[in-house]
Amino acid sequence: MTIFLTGASGLVGAAFARAAARRGHRVTGIVGTFAGAIEGLAAQRSVDLTRESDVTAALLDVFPQAIVNCAAVSVPEQCDADPALAQALNVALPALLARLAHHVGARLVHLSSEQVFDGARPTPYAPGDPVTPINLYGRQKVESERAVHAAAAEWAVTLRAPLLMGNSLAGRRSNHERLFADWAAGRTPRLFVDEFRQTCTAENLAEVMVELCERRDPAGVFHWAGAELLSRHALGLRIREHFKLTPAQAPIAEATRAAAPEIARKRQACLALDLSPLAGKLKTRPQTLAEQLEELKVPPPCREWYLGL
Numbered sequence: 001m002t003i004f005l006t007g008a009s010g011l012v013g014a015a016f017a018r019a020a021a022r023r024g025h026r027v028t029g030i031v032g033t034f035a036g037a038i039e040g041l042a043a044q045r046s047v048d049l050t051r052e053s054d055v056t057a058a059l060l061d062v063f064p065q066a067i068v069n070c071a072a073v074s075v076p077e078q079c080d081a082d083p084a085l086a087q088a089l090n091v092a093l094p095a096l097l098a099r100l101a102h103h104v105g106a107r108l109v110h111l112s113s114e115q116v117f118d119g120a121r122p123t124p125y126a127p128g129d130p131v132t133p134i135n136l137y138g139r140q141k142v143e144s145e146r147a148v149h150a151a152a153a154e155w156a157v158t159l160r161a162p163l164l165m166g167n168s169l170a171g172r173r174s175n176h177e178r179l180f181a182d183w184a185a186g187r188t189p190r191l192f193v194d195e196f197r198q199t200c201t202a203e204n205l206a207e208v209m210v211e212l213c214e215r216r217d218p219a220g221v222f223h224w225a226g227a228e229l230l231s232r233h234a235l236g237l238r239i240r241e242h243f244k245l246t247p248a249q250a251p252i253a254e255a256t257r258a259a260a261p262e263i264a265r266k267r268q269a270c271l272a273l274d275l276s277p278l279a280g281k282l283k284t285r286p287q288t289l290a291e292q293l294e295e296l297k298v299p300p301p302c303r304e305w306y307l308g309l
């Protein structure tokens, strides 16, 4: 099928391009500033996605059977730093893509986040639970979900994703890549023992998104994540162990939310996601942490440091 992919240079977008190519789909990938080649794309175009007329022209030129939206200002601190840009990418763009999906009769797969919830309860959030965002990023994701499903109720599926693992193109984006950057620079990351996340890899999420492109159903908002809930601290220890790094080579400091209230105020304590009803209906399975770790590579910017140990 013909797929129009935004954010093709991002962590999830690049994984989606590879996954869709493996399934024989023809993907036109839209990038912003990224200039390199992206594996799996049949065509690659640079478009400023804040410019509505440019997005519309590029999409109508492809006239896709599916639209996949992986573009965003995806870091909460960057949303706070430039709320207007974040609003354009995180809300106006998905709303426009939903109108275009309705117009051309294309399936739309949009990405939202676990951060639509406040994380104040330890039990898993179901897709239908009331949303309770505590930061601008989370509020924009809620707004995007509402706009998408108002404009393309029958065509659109939104996946709320967790904190993601995986290998980004530049090697600086995902969880383990940021830890490596700290270690290579001689810094000691402070990881919370009382903040819990249900990670999956961008590759695994991308497999789910490809499956959803290939089906006309389901429509609506769903959750996808991994099979295990771990603290950020436990996750860091498992990553260090997986790469056979010692505490001296890759130090990790224990932190608590109570000791860092300025961070805790805008970050959720526990984001456990109930994956039903989606899990079980798909061929792709939620991953254990061991399966996620197997996919991780030493990030290219830190290879020299790693090999020199």
Ligand SMILES: NC(=O)c1ccc[n+]([C@@H]2O[C@H](COP(=O)([O-])OP(=O)(O)OC[C@H]3O[C@@H](n4cnc5c(N)ncnc54)[C@H](OP(=O)(O)O)[C@@H]3O)[C@@H](O)[C@H]2O)c1
Pocket (backbone or CB within 6 Å): 006, 007, 008, 009, 010, 011, 012, 013, 030, 031, 032, 033, 034, 047, 048, 049, 050, 069, 070, 071, 072, 073, 074, 075, 089, 111, 112, 113, 114, 160, 161, 162, 163, 164, 165, 173
């Ligand atoms: N990463 C996570 O842990 C995580 C967790 C939950 C949900 N999500 C959601 O999953 C989706 C994908 O996230 P990600 O981590 O893959 O994002 P990412 O790595 O930060 O990539 C963002 C993408 O958006 C593109 N972009 C940004 N501004 C643009 C503009 N003005 N014009 C054109 N392209 C623009 C970037 O292109 P260039 O780099 O080429 O400029 C890049 O391809 C987002 O909706 C995010 O909110 C991510």
